[in-house]
Amino acid sequence: MPTQPDNMGHFGIYGGRYVAETLMPALEELDRAYREARSDPAFQAEFRRLLADYVGRPSPLYLAERLTAACGGARIYLKREDLNHTGAHKINNTIGQALLARRMGKRRLMAETGAGQHGVAAATAAALFGMECDVYMGEEDIVRQAPNVRRMKLLRARVVPVSSGTRTLKDAMSEALRAWVAAVEDTFYVIGSVAGPHPYPLMVRDFQRVIGDETRRQIVEKEGRLPDMILACVGGGSNAAGIFYPFLEDRAVRLVGVEAAGLGLASGKHAASIVGGQVGILHGSKSYVLQDGHGQILNAHSISAGLDYPGVGPEHALWADTKRVEYCGITDDEAVEAFYRLTRLEGIIPALESAHAVAEAVKRARGMAGDGIIVVNLSGRGDKDMGIVKVE
Amino acid sequence: MNRIDAAFARLKQAGRKGLVGYLTAGDPDRAASEADLDAAIAGGLDVLELGVPFSDPTADGPVIQAASQRALAAGMDVDGALEIVAGLRRRHALPIVLFGYANPFFRHGYDRLCADAAAAGADGLLVVDMTFEEAAELQPDMDRHGLYRIPLIAPTTPPARAARILTGARGFVYYIMVTGVTGARARVAADIDRHLRALRQCTDLPVAVGFGVSNGAQARAASAAADAVVVGSALVKAAREGRLPALVSELRAALDAP
Numbered sequence: 001m002p003t004q005p006d007n008m009g010h011f012g013i014y015g016g017r018y019v020a021e022t023l024m025p026a027l028e029e030l031d032r033a034y035r036e037a038r039s040d041p042a043f044q045a046e047f048r049r050l051l052a053d054y055v056g057r058p059s060p061l062y063l064a065e066r067l068t069a070a071c072g073g074a075r076i077y078l079k080r081e082d083l084n085h086t087g088a089h090k091i092n093n094t095i096g097q098a099l100l101a102r103r104m105g106k107r108r109l110m111a112e113t114g115a116g117q118h119g120v121a122a123a124t125a126a127a128l129f130g131m132e133c134d135v136y137m138g139e140e141d142i143v144r145q146a147p148n149v150r151r152m153k154l155l156r157a158r159v160v161p162v163s164s165g166t167r168t169l170k171d172a173m174s175e176a177l178r179a180w181v182a183a184v185e186d187t188f189y190v191i192g193s194v195a196g197p198h199p200y201p202l203m204v205r206d207f208q209r210v211i212g213d214e215t216r217r218q219i220v221e222k223e224g225r226l227p228d229m230i231l232a233c234v235g236g237g238s239n240a241a242g243i244f245y246p247f248l249e250d251r252a253v254r255l256v257g258v259e260a261a262g263l264g265l266a267s268g269k270h271a272a273s274i275v276g277g278q279v280g281i282l283h284g285s286k287s288y289v290l291q292d293g294h295g296q297i298l299n300a301h302s303i304s305a306g307l308d309y310p311g312v313g314p315e316h317a318l319w320a321d322t323k324r325v326e327y328c329g330i331t332d333d334e335a336v337e338a339f340y341r342l343t344r345l346e347g348i349i350p351a352l353e354s355a356h357a358v359a360e361a362v363k364r365a366r367g368m369a370g371d372g373i374i375v376v377n378l379s380g381r382g383d384k385d386m387g388i389v390k391v392e
Numbered sequence: 393m394n395r396i397d398a399a400f401a402r403l404k405q406a407g408r409k410g411l412v413g414y415l416t417a418g419d420p421d422r423a424a425s426e427a428d429l430d431a432a433i434a435g436g437l438d439v440l441e442l443g444v445p446f447s448d449p450t451a452d453g454p455v456i457q458a459a460s461q462r463a464l465a466a467g468m469d470v471d472g473a474l475e476i477v478a479g480l481r482r483r484h485a486l487p488i489v490l491f492g493y494a495n496p497f498f499r500h501g502y503d504r505l506c507a508d509a510a511a512a513g514a515d516g517l518l519v520v521d522m523t524f525e526e527a528a529e530l531q532p533d534m535d536r537h538g539l540y541r542i543p544l545i546a547p548t549t550p551p552a553r554a555a556r557i558l559t560g561a562r563g564f565v566y567y568i569m570v571t572g573v574t575g576a577r578a579r580v581a582a583d584i585d586r587h588l589r590a591l592r593q594c595t596d597l598p599v600a601v602g603f604g605v606s607n608g609a610q611a612r613a614a615s616a617a618a619d620a621v622v623v624g625s626a627l628v629k630a631a632r633e634g635r636l637p638a639l640v641s642e643l644r645a646a647l648d649a650p
Binding site: 008016017018019020021022023024025026164165170171174177178181182184185278280281282283284286289291293294295296297 | 446447448449450451452453457464469470493494495496497498499500520521522523524525526544545546547548549550553557568571572573
């Protein structure tokens with residue numbers, strides 16, 4: 001199992017750099033700077049200090065006893081990324097990239113966002129380091145994730161509405177790439193997922209692997225062994241890559257990526273790029289993509305803005321092909337049901353994105369013995385989703 | 393001899409500057425697009441860049457984004473664009489370069505794409521989101537079918553990288569004059585001459601400059617140190633406003649003026 005891409009960022013046949021030539025020198029500069037930072041103990045120490053004192057890490061690994069009892073099977077642990085500063089795992093990555101931007105002498109950040117979690121995390125890092133920040137966000141997402149738009153504005157980020165296409169994450173990323181082409185000489189593009197051109201998929205996975213590293217220590221402390229299964233939702237795939245990566249070599253640990261099946265895979269209205277897409281090239285890398293027979297990108301659909309994307313990180317494509325990670329889909333309705341269930345049984349309101357992983361975990365736990373152990377990456381909290389779910 | 397080489401050789405012999413015109417295939421529909429293409433070619437294009445529409449054109453500004461959407465809505469795809477090429481080839485001798493994004497070509501299959509494009513009468517491919525490193529996956533098929541890969545050089549491309557990109561390149565070099573996406577600019581970049589002098593150090597190929605040129609005066613200024621000028625968004629816009637023949641005449645006159 002290759003765990004490092006080649007020099008051009010290829011994970012097997014996936015990944016690479018499919019971008020306008022104008023961006024190539026910036027990507028090469030970023031790649032050099034990141035490789036230096038990666039092996040610089042001072043950079044790593046500063047990153048760890050901020051994760052501890054600013055983000056609030058390590059996040060707890062919590063045994064959800066009432067959820068476990070209700071399922072009647074394996075013990076379900078929740079990796080509480082929802083308790084991080086700004087309410088999701090996204091901050092791990094934006095702190096890392098902003099530190100790198102500062103090291104490279106860049107004063108401006110830009111980011112794309114779907115649910116607004118990455119936008120808020122990027123705006124937060126910009127405020128922390130005294131940088132400017134532009135966040136590209138689809139107009140549809142600006143409406144459905146309004147609380148996060150207000151947070152970004154409060155943090156002094158400029159929220160740039162994107163009105164092209166479906167006005168969601170795909171179009172926000174296209175527009176961010178266009179804007180970066182025009183501002184590449186002084187602007188650091190903070191990509192929020194393990195997607196985009198090399199070195200982003202590698203770099204974002206490295207910044208997020210802290211989730212899996214902590215999980216490993218915590219579960220051994222609590223249970224004296226590794227879990228039987230780890231589940232995480234997959235849109236672009238950063239929270240999943242972060243928790244899966246440190247367990248890749250532990251073949252006995254089943255890794256399950258949960259994609260958004262929207263209105264059902266058969267409906268065509270979903271965001272399950274691996275389960276329901278084909279190999280293609282989008283936003284800088286080769287991976288699984290939702291597309292028609294002519295190579296035109298299809299519109300994704302998911303109730304959760306953070307999963308509403310027709311592509312997925314290239315390393316996930318490789319993990320799917322090698323079968324190291326299993327990928328499956330959870331529909332909008334199943335995710336909403338899991339959202340209520342976790343809220344009512346545990347007093348934890350999950351992000352709709354994370355609710356997809358919870359829904360699959362509930363199904364799997366039932367079929368496992370009582371001494372089985374499942375870890376679910378609870379990647380974010382659901383405060384932002386109050387406008388989407390019904391409160392009765 | 394590839395039609396691209398022949399066209400630039402004729403230009404050089406005549407001491408003229410070339411006009412490379414871009415239009416999106418199938419915008420706003422197949423019939424109108426073919427009429428526009430005939431009109432632009434009749435007006436005096438030396439090379440045609442035919443855009444193959446893509447749903448997510450990340451290197452294009454609003455004008456070509458909108459053209460791509462119109463063409464896709466009217467049912468255009470790679471096969472349709474190649475049928476347009478075949479039709480043009482029956483009527484015109486100028487070189488035709490297919491300009492597009494990687495995914496529709498990848499989905500079509502590189503070998504089939506190159507075979508079909510060569511059979512239709514295309515002379516080269518320009519894949520705007522395929523860096524020359526990634527183009528290695530496409531190059532063998534292009535070579536087998538006699539298609540040229542048109543290299544792009546940006547203002548941000550360092551000289552050492554430009555030299556690597558241009559090693560073994562054929563046809564002409566497309567120099568992007570601005571750091572940005574396609575589309576009209578109020579002014580043409582100032583330091584093109586210096587960049588082009590550096591570029592000429594590492595290639596003998598003709599150089600076409602583009603991005604941001606929208607009228608005769610800009611074309612004339614941009615052509616000073618180049619062999620040809622590329623005009624895209626302005627032609628697309630003019631076609632929709634019924635000014636395409638007028639704009640092509642203006643560009644031609646400006647480039648040919650003594």
